[in-house]
Amino acid sequence: MVLLQPDPFLNELTSMFERSTEKGSVWVTLKRSSMKCKATRKKMETAETIEYRCLVRATDAKKTISTSLSARDYQKFQASYATVLKAHMNALKKRERKDKKKTAEPEKKQKKSEPSKKPASRASQ
């Protein structure tokens, strides 16, 4: 696990998205963390308030990177992160007329599955 500064993290995240276009997935995890182990945290709880940061981890199953965000730089990161996602999440279906047919198909499947339950219940009776 490599702990990076927010900007190098975003660069690395970008290349992860680029590497996984053909196959594979990218995971991004957000967690509230003090970056300290539980024992230290318990000691500190009595003395002073602990500074919590947002730990961001990303993996493409081959490589794992992480960064830690303070209250000062999270808003800037948040905006840049959204830009990276927007640029790379382009395989999702848009709401267009052509795609409406595709989205209608799963609905039909659901309708088909519902009546199929009824004959089964009749058979049991």
Next chain:
Amino acid sequence: MVYIASWDEFAERSVQLFRADPHSSRYVMKYRHCDGKLVLKVTDNRECLKFKTDQAQDAKKMEKLTNIFFTLMVRGPDADISEASGKEQVEQAASKKGRGRRQ
């Protein structure tokens, strides 16, 4: 784990889950480009909430929820998320304008 079908239910319950136990909760986003799938997961290792989508419009909602979680995690579970949700409304208005232009 069963996926939650409704976005609003997922968003509401995931924030509640985080606020109940900020120490052990995490927010995971998984994006699979080749299948065009996006999965969101919020768990505290006891309960697990998941949401799956292949729609681009849900990515926008996901972005707002991500912003809410950034705020909650940096500022604490008692942080005011109305600012983050206030930005949502501005973004929503902007996206509506964008749709109008395309037509």
